[in-house]
Amino acid sequence: xxxxxxxxxxxxxxxxxxxxxxINTSDVQINNVNLTNANxxxxxxxxLDITASNAAIYMSGVTGASFNNININGTADNGITGxxxxxxxxxxxxxxxxxxxxxxxxxxxxxxxGNSSITNTDISFSETNSLDILNTDVNLNxxxxxxxxxxxxxxxxxxxxxxxxxxxxxxxxxxxxxGAPTTNLTIDDNDFLNxxxxxxxxxxxxxxxx
Numbered sequence: 001x002x003x004x005x006x007x008x009x010x011x012x013x014x015x016x017x018x019x020x021x022x023i024n025t026s027d028v029q030i031n032n033v034n035l036t037n038a039n040x041x042x043x044x045x046x047x048l049d050i051t052a053s054n055a056a057i058y059m060s061g062v063t064g065a066s067f068n069n070i071n072i073n074g075t076a077d078n079g080i081t082g083x084x085x086x087x088x089x090x091x092x093x094x095x096x097x098x099x100x101x102x103x104x105x106x107x108x109x110x111x112x113x114g115n116s117s118i119t120n121t122d123i124s125f126s127e128t129n130s131l132d133i134l135n136t137d138v139n140l141n142x143x144x145x146x147x148x149x150x151x152x153x154x155x156x157x158x159x160x161x162x163x164x165x166x167x168x169x170x171x172x173x174x175x176x177x178x179g180a181p182t183t184n185l186t187i188d189d190n191d192f193l194n195x196x197x198x199x200x201x202x203x204x205x206x207x208x209x210x
Contacts (some may be wrong), residue, residue: 016041018058026063030070039075045103048134050110055081056098059088063114068092076100079126080107086114090121097156099127102164106130106149113138120146125156129170130195135181136174143186144169150193165196173208180207 019038022028035056043054051060054077059065062085070093072079079098082088088109095106106123112133123130130149133142149168154161175181185202192199204210 014040017043017054019056020058022057022059022062022065024061028059028062028065030066031068033069034071034073036071036073037075038072039077042076042101042104045077045099045101045108047103050078050081050103050108051083053077053081053104053108055079055108057081059083059085061085063087065089070094073097077104078106078108079123082107082109082112084111084113085109086112086116088112088114088116089119090117091119093121095121095123095126097125098123099164102128104128104164105132107132109133109135111135111138112142113140115141117143117145118147119144122148122150124148124151125154125159125162126152127155127162127164128152129166130168132170134172134174135183137177137179137181139181140173140183140185142171142183143188144190145186145188146190148191148193149199150191150195152196153194162196167195167198167201168192169199170201171210172203173205173210175206175208180209182209185210 044052079095152165
């Protein structure tokens with residue numbers, strides 16, 4: 001596909017694997033969608049490999065993905081899983097109670113590249129991190145503004161202690177090929193509340209430039 005466009009609607013109630021699945025497509029625009037219990041079955045989410053993960057929104061090989069006013073409530077795995085995604089934007093959205101095991105987060109990316117942004121978005125009660133990005137040999141310009149990353153200490157408001165809970169934003173860049181991958185991160189005017197570990201963790205390994 002070269003273009004996917006959707007506006008308005010609800011994807012809900014006990015969808016097993018993936019509420020929205022986007023594979024090898026481009027120029028995606030999805031607005032005004034509620035995803036409630038849109039992923040009830042765990043895939044396999046490892047710290048360094050999310051290819052077999054599930055999510056309310058799952059993307060692989062996507063160039064240009066714009067989401068506005070997306071509300072994700074309750075997932076067994078990640079809220080959003082992205083693999084080899086470029087030029088991603090998420091605005092005016094919420095993700096709450098994503099994941100039920102280790103290495104499952106509000107948003108998980110493996111190789112996010114291009115010009116990407118997260119704006120005016122609230123991510124709460126994620127099982128591990130609110131946002132976790134692991135890149136290898138890709139360039140990224142990422143701007144995060146006006147957003148809230150919160151509540152990884154408990155599984156819900158007033159709920160049980162979350163022993164898997166970690167931080168707000170985790171970014172890691174690795175390099176195994178010639179040439180230094182470059183990442184520009186702009187994190188401005190955000191709130192980080194009630195997180196079990198770090199608010200922001202940025203790691204540049206090998207010859208990565210961050």
